[in-house]
Amino acid sequence: MTGVEVPLGDGTVAVTLPDCDVTVAEPPGGEAVDVRAAAERAVDDPVGPALADVVAPDDTVAVVVTDLTRATPDDVLVDVLLSELERVGLAREQVTVVVGLGLHRPMTDDELAAMLGDHADLAVNHDPDDVVEVGTVDGTPVELNRRVAAADRVFSTGMVEPHQYAGFSGGGKTVAVGAGGEPLIRYTHGPEMLARDGVRLGRIEDNPFRAAVDEAGDACGLAFCLNVTRGPAGVLDVAAGTPRQVVRKLADSAREALSVDVDDGYDAVVAGVGAPKDANLYQATRAATYVVLGAHNPLRAGGRVVVPAALPEGAGEGTGERRFYERLSSASDAESLYERLRAGYEPGAQRAFVVARALRDHEVYVTNSQAPDVVEECLMTARPTVGDAVAPGSDVLVVPEAIETLLR
Numbered sequence: 548m549t550g551v552e553v554p555l556g557d558g559t560v561a562v563t564l565p566d567c568d569v570t571v572a573e574p575p576g577g578e579a580v581d582v583r584a585a586a587e588r589a590v591d592d593p594v595g596p597a598l599a600d601v602v603a604p605d606d607t608v609a610v611v612v613t614d615l616t617r618a619t620p621d622d623v624l625v626d627v628l629l630s631e632l633e634r635v636g637l638a639r640e641q642v643t644v645v646v647g648l649g650l651h652r653p654m655t656d657d658e659l660a661a662m663l664g665d666h667a668d669l670a671v672n673h674d675p676d677d678v679v680e681v682g683t684v685d686g687t688p689v690e691l692n693r694r695v696a697a698a699d700r701v702f703s704t705g706m707v708e709p710h711q712y713a714g715f716s717g718g719g720k721t722v723a724v725g726a727g728g729e730p731l732i733r734y735t736h737g738p739e740m741l742a743r744d745g746v747r748l749g750r751i752e753d754n755p756f757r758a759a760v761d762e763a764g765d766a767c768g769l770a771f772c773l774n775v776t777r778g779p780a781g782v783l784d785v786a787a788g789t790p791r792q793v794v795r796k797l798a799d800s801a802r803e804a805l806s807v808d809v810d811d812g813y814d815a816v817v818a819g820v821g822a823p824k825d826a827n828l829y830q831a832t833r834a835a836t837y838v839v840l841g842a843h844n845p846l847r848a849g850g851r852v853v854v855p856a857a858l859p860e861g862a863g864e865g866t867g868e869r870r871f872y873e874r875l876s877s878a879s880d881a882e883s884l885y886e887r888l889r890a891g892y893e894p895g896a897q898r899a900f901v902v903a904r905a906l907r908d909h910e911v912y913v914t915n916s917q918a919p920d921v922v923e924e925c926l927m928t929a930r931p932t933v934g935d936a937v938a939p940g941s942d943v944l945v946v947p948e949a950i951e952t953l954l955r
Contacts, residue, residue: 550562551947555855559821562934566939567939567940570809577800580784580785594792595771595788595792602699608643610704611704612662613704614648617706618706625669626665629642645694646659647724649724650729650865650895651868671694674692677692681696689723689730691766702770702771703721707794708776711747713757714751715776715801718761718764718794723767735759761794771790776798778804778805783804807952809944815846815852816846817937818854819947826859828856828872828922829862831854834949836904840901840904851909852911854912857915867895867896871896872924906927912929914933914936
C-alpha cells in the first residue's frame with residue numbers, strides 16, 4: 548500500500564504497510580467554519596436565553612475554559628464573549644478566566660499566552676484544593692473553584708467532542724469537573740458509574756455520567772456556554788446558550804461528521820492521536836480505549852491497537868496522570884489490575900482502570916514516542932514505528948483521527 552498520513556505531535560507520520568491489507572476509516576469529516584464568525588453568530592442567536600438576559604452590567608463574571616489537553620480555540624471564544632459582555636456594559640476588569648484543569652497539571656505562563664493571547668492576563672489556573680461546596684449530586688458534594696463560586700455569573704467555553712464516559716464532552720462538564728474538586732470526579736469516574744448502562748462513547752441520552760455532570764453544572768451556576776465541535780477539517784460548528792442544549796446541538800453535528808461504518812475482524816487498528824492529546828500517555832491511550840470500548844470494536848479476538856504518539860511529557864505531569872502511571876506501572880498484568888480497581892480508586896486512576904479493561908482483550912502498542920520506557924512500564928508495548936508493531940500479512944484498519952471518529 549502507499550503510505551497513509553496519521554497525526555504525530557504537531558505533524559504527521561507516514562504509515563506504510565506493504566505486506567498488509569489496509570482499510571482507512573474515513574468519516575465524512577464535515578467542512579471547517581470560520582471560528583470567529585461562527586462564534587459571533589452563535590452568541591447573537593443562542594439556544595436558550597441571550598447572554599444579555601443572564602448578566603447585569605455590575606456583575607462579576609468567571610469564564611471557565613479548557614486546558615491544553617483540548618484543541619479549543621479559547622483565544623477566539625473568550626474574545627467573542629468579552630466583546631459581548633462589553634456591549635452589555637461590563638468592563639474587562641469584571642471578568643476572571645479560570646483554566647479548567649481538573650486534575651491535570653497547571654499551565655505555564657507561556658502556554659497561557661499561546662492559548663489566550665491578549666487575554667492571558669485575566670487567566671488563573673484552577674486549584675482543586677481551593678474549592679467550596681456549592682451543592683450535591685446523588686449525595687456527592689459538588690465543589691467549585693473559590694473564584695468561580697464568588698462570581699455573580701459563571702460562563703464557559705469548551706469542546707464538544709466524543710468522550711469515553713460522558714458520550715460527548717463540553718457543557719456543564721467543563722465547569723463541574725474542570726473547575727471542581729475531587730469528590731465529583733471520584734463519583735463520576737469511579738468503577739460503579741463507569742459500569743452503568745448508557746455510560747459510553749457517543750451517547751448523551753440516558754447516560755448517567757452525562758446526567759450527573761449536567762446536574763453538577765447547574766449546581767455550579769453555569770448559565771451560558773460557548774462551545775465548538777471539531778473534526779479533521781478543523782472546527783465544524785459552534786453553539787452558544789443553555790449548556791444542555793448546546794451539547795446536544797453540537798453532538799448532532801459531530802455524529803454527522805465523525806461517524807463511519809466499519810467491518811469486524813481486523814488484526815490491527817492503527818489509531819492516530821496527534822497534539823494536544825499525544826503529549827502524554829494518559830491522554831494518548833484514549834485512542835486505544837475509544838477503539839476497543841466504543842460502540843463498535845472492529846478488532847478480532849486477540850487483535851491489537853497501534854497508537855503513534857509523541858509523548859514529550861511521558862505519562863503526564865498532573866495529579867491524575869501520576870495516579871494513572873502509578874497504578875499501571877505497579878501492576879503485573881491487566882486482568883489482576885482490572886479486578887483490583889473494580890473495588891475503587893482515587894480520581895485520575897480511572898484511565899488506568901479503562902486501559903486495563905481494554906488490555907484484558909487486546910494488546911496496545913505505542914510507536915514513535917519519546918518515552919518508550921514509560922510505555923513498557925505501563926503494560927503496553929513500545930515500538931519505534933508502526934511497521935514494527937504490525938505483523939506482516941495483517942488485515943489492518945487505519946483510523947487517522949481515532950479520538951474524532953465514531954466507529955459503528
